Amino acid sequence: MFKTNVGGLDRFLRIAAGIVLLALFFLYPEASWRYLALIGIVPLLTGIFGTCPLYSMIGLSTCPVKQP
Structure with missing residues (x-):
């Protein structure tokens, strides 16, 4: 569904x-x-799934695999 754009160390x-x-x-x-800490859901999910919508919008990728 989404392209992987988050590399190993970044994940x-x-x-x-x-x-x-x-x-x-x-x-x-x-x-x-306390409720500001819930923002931790965002990096946790982007790390687990290996895709970052912000990276996609700006065309950035830390993944070593070449994207087609």
Whole structure:
């Protein structure tokens, strides 16, 4: 469906950042900034699926595989 445009290191960093942000959401239930940590869903999903809509819009790819 979507072309893979996120490379290996980029995917790892996105997944790690997403997990850290979501962990903050659950570790600090009383914090006023808690819901901002839900933004971690975005890098987590883009890392898991290997595609980034923003990269597609600007024509960027960190994937080492040549795109047709």
